[in-house]
């Protein structure tokens with residue numbers, strides 16, 4: 258349905274010479290350089306598929322989403338939807354997609370939410386009956402019935418996000434692009450949002466591409482993930498396949514005082530990888546190269562450990578592993 262091939266995006270950035278102060282700073286012109294944010298990314302999305310576009314901060318996810326939606330022109334590469342070019346047929350494409358991007362809003366700030374929904378109906382030319390049915394279902398599922406007459410500027414962050422989702426979906430888009438859509442949602446709203454997305458993919462065949470840093474979203478929604486790092490695809494496939502590929506490794510979850518220094522990863526014994534998340538250090542051990550005892554002894558030499566236990570691979574662990582491996586490859 259949606260295919261992007263070899264997308265590249267270069268940004269022009271201006272940088273001042275470091276160390277210049279006072280009058281000198283005003284005299285020396287900043288240098289213009291090019292930085293490659295996205296470097297040859299190809300992605301395909303089928304009808305009804307929910308795909309997670311994942312990666313660490315600055316990996317290039319938002320830039321990719323912007324190119325797919327036509328907000329940004331790629332430096333090179335092509336995007337096609339149902340065999341047509343979204344750029345060349347912008348109006349046709351726009352009517353078929355929905356998008357929620359953190360920094361952009363489709364909501365009319367001063368007006369009640371009701372009016373933003375009416376505007377979306379007119380913009381997307383949604384037939385009256387279909388609009389009434391879809392709106393009723395979304396409003397009920399997202400629990401925003403009591404907010405319809407409230408001016409958007411008076412809504413809380415989570416309420417606004419629910420409203421954004423409702424407006425982005427009221428025309429039953431063929432494609433939905435979501436950039437961190439669950440930011441600020443409470444647990445109930447998040448569960449409702451997951452239900453709404455799954456229903457859209459099943460009933461309308463909506464293909465969904467979403468970026469998120471939330472593991473709960475990935476576990477609940479994503480049949481497939483595309484991990485980007487340094488602007489390149491580091492992994493594309495299912496979480497289950499990624500877990501299986503790491504299954505031969507074992508994990509030790511160690512608890513350390515939050516204030517303890519982290520040992521330098523480069524000094525770990527061969528076959529041992531370390532990732533730290535606050536007071537939790539996860540050691541991933543390749544049994545062909547090292548034992549748990551060796552890994553633990555290495556960590557103990559530098560760090561006070563209050564507990565160590567074998568750990569199952571969670572989706573978060575798999576992602577940390579993929580990000581870590583991709584960072585090494587990019588460096």
Ligand SMILES: Nc1ncnc2c1ncn2[C@@H]1O[C@H](COP(=O)(O)OP(=O)(O)OP(=O)(O)O)[C@@H](O)[C@H]1O
Pocket residue numbers: 268269270294312313314315316317318319320321
């Ligand atoms: N308008 C811009 N001009 C220059 N550089 C930019 C611009 N937008 C993004 N970048 C740079 O491009 C790279 C990718 O940014 P992008 O926002 O796509 O990452 P991301 O994966 O969405 O990150 P995050 O998870 O933090 O939202 C970063 O290094 C960022 O600094």
